[in-house]
Amino acid sequence: MAGRKRTAKSLGQRHDLHYFQKWGRWRVLRAALMIAFPAIAGVWLLGYALHRDAAPYSSGPLSTVHSFTGKRCETCHAPVLKAGFVSVGFRKHVTDEACLTCHQAPEHQAALQTFTPTCASCHTEHIGSQHLRQTAAETCVQCHGDLKVKSGAPHYQSAIYNFEKKHPEFAPLRNHTRDAGTIKLNHAVHMRAGLLGPNSQPVQLQCQDCHRTPAEQHQPWKYGEPSVIEAALHSENPHSPMMPPETVHPGTGRAHMAAPSYATACQSCHALQFDRYFSESVPHDKPQVVHDFIVSKLTEYIKKHPDSLGVAPRPMRIMFGGTISREPQSAKIAHSAEEWVKLRTADAENLLWHKTCQQCHTLKYPQSDQNGLSGLPEVAPSNIKPVWLPNAIFSHYAHLSLDCKSCHTRTITSMETADVLIPSVGTCQECHNGEPTKIGQAQNGCFLCHQYHGWKQRSGPFTPTKSIDQVRGAYDGRGPSPVRRETATSIAKLFLH
Amino acid sequence: MRIDQTHRRWLWGSIIGLAVAGAIYIPYDYFTIGGARGGTIVGIVYGIIGFAFMIFAGLLSLRKRFPVWRMGRTSTWMRGHLWLGLLSYPIIFLHSGFSFGKGTLTWWMMVLFTIVIVSGIMGAILQHYLPKVMTRQIPYETIYAEIPRIRAQLLDEADVKVAEVTGVTMSESSMAAAAGDTGGVIVTLVQMEADVRDELTRFYSTEMRPFIEKQRGKGYSLAERSNSVAMFANLKTLLPQAIHPLVDDLESICEEKRELDKQIVLHRILHGWLFVHVPLSFALLLMGAMHAVIALRY
Numbered sequence: 001m002a003g004r005k006r007t008a009k010s011l012g013q014r015h016d017l018h019y020f021q022k023w024g025r026w027r028v029l030r031a032a033l034m035i036a037f038p039a040i041a042g043v044w045l046l047g048y049a050l051h052r053d054a055a056p057y058s059s060g061p062l063s064t065v066h067s068f069t070g071k072r073c074e075t076c077h078a079p080v081l082k083a084g085f086v087s088v089g090f091r092k093h094v095t096d097e098a099c100l101t102c103h104q105a106p107e108h109q110a111a112l113q114t115f116t117p118t119c120a121s122c123h124t125e126h127i128g129s130q131h132l133r134q135t136a137a138e139t140c141v142q143c144h145g146d147l148k149v150k151s152g153a154p155h156y157q158s159a160i161y162n163f164e165k166k167h168p169e170f171a172p173l174r175n176h177t178r179d180a181g182t183i184k185l186n187h188a189v190h191m192r193a194g195l196l197g198p199n200s201q202p203v204q205l206q207c208q209d210c211h212r213t214p215a216e217q218h219q220p221w222k223y224g225e226p227s228v229i230e231a232a233l234h235s236e237n238p239h240s241p242m243m244p245p246e247t248v249h250p251g252t253g254r255a256h257m258a259a260p261s262y263a264t265a266c267q268s269c270h271a272l273q274f275d276r277y278f279s280e281s282v283p284h285d286k287p288q289v290v291h292d293f294i295v296s297k298l299t300e301y302i303k304k305h306p307d308s309l310g311v312a313p314r315p316m317r318i319m320f321g322g323t324i325s326r327e328p329q330s331a332k333i334a335h336s337a338e339e340w341v342k343l344r345t346a347d348a349e350n351l352l353w354h355k356t357c358q359q360c361h362t363l364k365y366p367q368s369d370q371n372g373l374s375g376l377p378e379v380a381p382s383n384i385k386p387v388w389l390p391n392a393i394f395s396h397y398a399h400l401s402l403d404c405k406s407c408h409t410r411t412i413t414s415m416e417t418a419d420v421l422i423p424s425v426g427t428c429q430e431c432h433n434g435e436p437t438k439i440g441q442a443q444n445g446c447f448l449c450h451q452y453h454g455w456k457q458r459s460g461p462f463t464p465t466k467s468i469d470q471v472r473g474a475y476d477g478r479g480p481s482p483v484r485r486e487t488a489t490s491i492a493k494l495f496l497h
Numbered sequence: 498m499r500i501d502q503t504h505r506r507w508l509w510g511s512i513i514g515l516a517v518a519g520a521i522y523i524p525y526d527y528f529t530i531g532g533a534r535g536g537t538i539v540g541i542v543y544g545i546i547g548f549a550f551m552i553f554a555g556l557l558s559l560r561k562r563f564p565v566w567r568m569g570r571t572s573t574w575m576r577g578h579l580w581l582g583l584l585s586y587p588i589i590f591l592h593s594g595f596s597f598g599k600g601t602l603t604w605w606m607m608v609l610f611t612i613v614i615v616s617g618i619m620g621a622i623l624q625h626y627l628p629k630v631m632t633r634q635i636p637y638e639t640i641y642a643e644i645p646r647i648r649a650q651l652l653d654e655a656d657v658k659v660a661e662v663t664g665v666t667m668s669e670s671s672m673a674a675a676a677g678d679t680g681g682v683i684v685t686l687v688q689m690e691a692d693v694r695d696e697l698t699r700f701y702s703t704e705m706r707p708f709i710e711k712q713r714g715k716g717y718s719l720a721e722r723s724n725s726v727a728m729f730a731n732l733k734t735l736l737p738q739a740i741h742p743l744v745d746d747l748e749s750i751c752e753e754k755r756e757l758d759k760q761i762v763l764h765r766i767l768h769g770w771l772f773v774h775v776p777l778s779f780a781l782l783l784m785g786a787m788h789a790v791i792a793l794r795y
Contacts, residue, residue: 004746004749004750006637011637011639014639014647014650015639015640015643015646015647016646019640019642019643020642022642024642026768027642029772030775030776033775033776034776034779037776037777037779038776038779038782038783041780041784042783045602045784054795056600056601056602057788057792057795058600058601058602059535059600059792059795060599060600061599073795090793090794091793091794092794093795121530122530126600127599136530138530138531
């Protein structure tokens with residue numbers, strides 16, 4: 001009974017020298033997995049390929065506006081080169097032509113721009129639900145950071161990096177532009193507390209008592225006469241343009257403020273009374289209409305009251321603080337109804353043209369004739385500018401929650417119509433100072449306010465070329481009728497295309 | 498493979514490579530409209546470099562299949578596999594602009610890539626530490642694939658030894674092997690009481706033989722060394738002095754079996770990660786190739 005002896009030789013001799021040629025369980029399993037895993041991946045991709053579905057290869061989800069193209073990558077990824085009906089070349093990058101099949105995109109500053117970027121370089125796809133209009137600021141800065149033009153000097157500031165960095169002041173403020181409006185309005189007075197309003201009652205005017213968007217014109221006005229407003233809203237008076245129809249979209253017609261009108265904002269306080277015998281005002285209209293109205297009223301009156309011929313005229317006008325009277329312009333006593341009407345009309349118009357109307361309007365008087373009589377004055381156009389930055393995108397509706405005065409800060413101290421009261425760029429920058437994902441910051445991309453494409457240069461209506469079936473992928477446009485793709489066809493095309 | 502001084506050049510090369518790639522990435526990301534992403538020229542370059550590293554790492558398998566090829570030492574390939582494979586991960590992140598893949602394919606690729614890299618790092622750590630542990634704990638370490646064969650040999654050896662003293666044959670194969678060793682004659686050398694012989698036979702047939710026979714002895718009393726020592730000491734008290742050398746041999750056989758069991762466990766830990774790492778690497782390379790072709794096309 002010998003003990004166990006284990007030498008290196010005896011231990012070595014225990015092994016089968018051809019052990020490495022055998023396939024053990026683990027070796028078989030590992031080999032099987034090495035085949036199985038790539039095979040699974042291959043079958044997965046092949047399965048998509050057989051269905052002509054390139055979804056797995058997508059570099060990211062499509063934007064919501066393009067999601068309708070679904071699995072039809074070729075809607076945008078058309079072959080770069082084509083020879084007749086045959087696709088040539090390997091690359092299928094998205095070309096501008098593919099975009100322009102469905103979209104209009106007027107060129108940006110065509111005469112000045114040194115190069116035109118491709119659509120896809122600014123409108124980045126496959127990054128999810130972000131709106132494609134939201135281009136990165138860098139796309140603009142690539143030119144506007146160091147602006148060069150084909151010839152001459154740039155009209156715009158040549159080094160703008162983003163909204164916070166070197167963005168110039170808005171043009172009307174930068175150039176100290178004076179408002180060319182002719183309506184004399186003192187904002188400081190009108191915003192003062194305790195201002196006398198209708199019936200000599202103190203009031204505190206709010207911005208929206210005078211300034212509203214077109215969509216809000218039909219809502220009740222605090223200082224307007226409803227019947228007059230209704231008539232004005234349906235007239236073609238330039239002070240009260242036709243309102244767009246109310247739509248479902250909450251922001252429609254609420255982007256910009258409409259020009260304030262006399263009917264909606266002024267008439268309760270600034271009545272146009274022309275004679276003490278009449279409680280009603282003259283219409284807020286052209287001088288000829290006003291003149292005809294006065295003559296009509298006085299003629300009617302004298303017919304009913306012939307004994308008034310001997311009474312000296314005494315025009316007056318009621319102001320909110322009491323009665324302001326003017327001495328009669330003419331001490332003449334009328335001898336006939338016609339003369340009475342003429343004299344009283346002259347006095348009433350003298351009051352209106354030289355006092356009442358002139359308080360707000362700029363009137364131009366014609367030369368007096370040889371008898372010392374003058375014709376009707378000419379009222380200067382109001383020139384109210386509803387939009388001061390016509391090339392920028394802005395919506396008051398988006399800023400609905402903000403108090404008007406917090407942005408239009410100079411309004412409460414402005415005493416002249418010529419003051420331009422739009423907010424400065426600094427006011428906008430207080431909020432629009434970065435990424436909206438950070439607390440206290442609002443987005444400040446160029447796209448928020450600016451348009452790249454020259455939409456005003458659109459040459460004509462867009463001519464669509466695709467049917468619903470084509471964009472949805474039910475019809476490839478090559479045959480006479482919608483084609484249902486068969487698997488065999490798909491495989492063949494997969495290898496041939 | 499131990500990560501020792503011989504890896505220093507690879508380590509520094511990888512750090513410098515990563516630093517250069519990172520230094521290029523910062524201005525590239527800053528000045529690129531829309532930020533860094535795979536489709537830009539620089540992004541494509543990152544992608545090509547990263548994929549080249551992945552392919553090189555994958556070629557290690559091929560290199561091992563043909564050890565006689567004169568294409569550099571396998572150890573050098575292994576170091577390259579380890580460091581370039583590791584470096585490919587951040588390079589691919591630079592390629593993607595630190596996105597984990599927005600598309601289905603790219604997302605799955607990044608998932609597989611992460612699993613491959615994590616399993617590879619785990620494997621490198623295990624390969625660094627475990628061989629030393631095995632050398633210390635398993636003096637009679639053998640070739641893993643030969644463990645069943647060795648175990649069978651141990652069983653035969655134990656059968657013969659027990660038969661020598663008890664005259665009880667446990668299997669024909671062991672007796673045949675023993676007969677071959679002794680020139681065709683099995684001799685019982687020790688005379689003993691019947692009950693003592695029965696006790697030895699019972700111990701061997703119920704405790705020891707099943708333990709040796711099973712691939713993994715887990716659950717058997719003899720699987721624990723402390724139990725084994727106690728059981729064999731107890732057995733010696735029941736058996737005559739003359740048989741104690743036999744008992745020592747049987748205990749030695751059990752000890753060797755325990756080492757084989759431990760080797761199986763450690764081997765599976767040491768190489769088990771390859772079942773994840775290697776197949777997924779091949780799948781990743783296939784998907785990477787498809788991604789490269791399609792991405793360059795579209």
